[in-house]
Amino acid sequence: MPSLNTGSPMDGSEGSPKGRVTVYSVAGCPHCLRAKSRLGELGLPVHEVDMNQHSELWARVKELTGRSTVPQIFFNNVHVGGNDDLHRLSSEELERLVCLVRDESVPPDGPPLPEEGHQEGAGNQYGEFKCERDEFADVVEEFKQCGVIGSHRRGLRVYRNCFTGVQLVDWLEREKGLDRNKAREMGKVLMDRKFINSVTGKGQFEESSALFRLLEHDPRSVLNAGETATCSPLPAAELSEILRNMMLRLYSDHLSADGKTVDYTAMSQSPSFERYCELAVQLQRVELRSLSREEKLAFFINIYNALVIHGNLRLGCPKNMWQRYRFFNYISYLIGGEVFTLQDIENGVLRGNRKGMAQLLKPFSKSDPRLQVALPDAEPLIHFALNCGAKSCPPIKTYTAKDIDIQLRTAAEAFLENDDGCRVDTEKHEVKLSQIFKWYKADFGDTDEKLLSWILNHMSDSPKRSSLQTVLKTGSFKVSYMPYDWSSNSKD
Structure with missing residues (x-):
């Protein structure tokens, strides 16, 4: 685009501009970043409104613009449109708008701003998670260090990092002073609270030769395994919002100035990403079965989108069809004591257990405990909320159960x-x-x-x-x- 011949509006020769440019955006939006970069070149005062934090303004902005996308840009009260519209402006029209902001104040009917002190969703922002240690966490940590956990052979197969029900009961009786019945009950409690799992994935805890394993020792390619979730579980929907908001802000921090590329290498080395990984561990023990339909939608959409970015950071972006197949079928989290891949979340939970692309079978069998959290029917609208990328940026980045259908x-x-x-x-x-x-x-x-x-x-x-x-x-x-x-x- 040709440069303006008016000189920098901020060079001080004519005083500070009287008006403003208002940009409605969301964190992690490449189009928003490109627009702000262009506006920065013009030296204009920009007031950015993060619509993730001020969703109360969505209805008014949509009424003014007729659009649901971001960014939406106003020069004083003149609506320009989105990033593409801004870059398509002729030099003459852009010069007129710059002069408007420089010479005139925003009229009373200008685009709305958040009310003073209003910060919707502030409790879910980065760093707000506070861990309340679970009352059974110390018992689990002691058991992990006691030397009982080891390898067990069953036929031709060797299972690592396991223990039998008898071994756990013996240890609880010997080291914690519980009588036999109380020790058995404690084993059931630890399994109910999702500290341990059956190696076969079936059945309840029992005092027998059946094998069990701490969740952190799950041998599958789970990105949030490797340590035990020792905090008392947060409500699932609340935890997913915290994680999603953290990942979006991390993503936004490492976008290039023009919003076209992401420095995944720098992102993966960020202390903020380490903090995210620590919190992702807490997904291991969240309670899923009590979630309502709306809570399931918000929870699993948020987790899916965060897991995609987490997978890119840990394993790199898939570059061909075979890599994409592996990525979506193997990248996974431990959630509520069960492993969920990206395919499991999309096709098993959110599409009501329907076969996905290149799948011969449904994700969950009739005996699969994950089937209990699947939606009863496919929700078509999830396809416009999942897996946001640089080419198409949904206007609402974090989903909440309260307004999920509207979002x-x-x-x-x-x-x-x-x-x-x-x-x-x-x-x-x-x-x-x-x-x-x-x-x-x-x-x-x-x-x-x-x-x-x-x-x-x-x-x-x-x-x-x-x-x-x-x-x-x-x-x-x-x-x-x-x-x-x-x-x-x-x-x-």
Whole structure:
């Protein structure tokens, strides 16, 4: 874009600007960062409003702009649009807007700002987690150091870091002074509180030769194993919001100045990332079965998105189809005593235990305890909230149970507003869609007519929606799918 010939508005020759530029954004949004970088070049006073922390303003901003995406940019009370709109401004129009901010104050009907002292969600920000040590944590730590845990052979297979039910009961009786019945009950309590698991994954604790293992010793590729969660469990929804907010801020801190790439190497070495990993351990023992539908949606969406970034940091970004398959089928967390991969979360829990891409079987069998936390039916709106990346940034980054359906609806509207999600050609009677609609067509409707009807019903009022209505009324249309950009946004 040609540079302005007005000189820097902040050079002091004409005093400080009277107005302001207002930018509604969210943490970790590449488009927002690019917009702020461009505005910084102009030397304008920018007032940024983090919509994650001030969700009470969403309705008003959408009313003013007609959009659900971020950023939304105002020069005084003149709405410019998003990052692409800002960069498309002609030099003459940009110069006019700069002069407007420099010479005129924001009128009374200017874009809204948060009320003084209002900081919604402040209790869930980075560093707010306070550990209250679990009353049984010391017993577990003592048992871990006592020398009982070791290898056990069963047939041709050797199980490492295990102990039998008898060994635990013997130790509790000998070292903790419990009678035999109380020692057996203590073993059941430790299993109920998700400190230990059956090696076979089935059954309750029993005083027998059956093998058990501390959760931290789970041999699978679990990113939050390796130590025991010794804090009293937080409510699952609250913990997921804390983790998601921490990861988003960490992600934002390591975006490049233009918002196009992420320095994953620096992020993985950050003390803030170490803090995140410490808190992720606390997922091991959260209680999932008591979650409502809304709480499950918010919890598992937040955890999925954080796990994707955690996986990228630990193992690197997948670069081909085989690496992506392994990534989504092996990257996992211990959650509530069970292992959940990315596939398990998306297809098992959030899609009501439906087969995903390249899956021959459903994620959970009828006897799988994880089936108890799966939604009864697939929720199509989750596809616009999961796995946010540089190309498409959902407007709401952290989901809360209270307004989850509104938030998901907003995310869908934002996705469909973007040309990467949906394009409508009225002359050719053609609708081009993201591959997401092809991969998960069963969630939206089993015919093109049902699919487009679903899309129409989930669009915000816009020219694109009117165009889609026009195409549908013809009764003759073509649906095609755009290539999916799997390219990494890593700096390396």
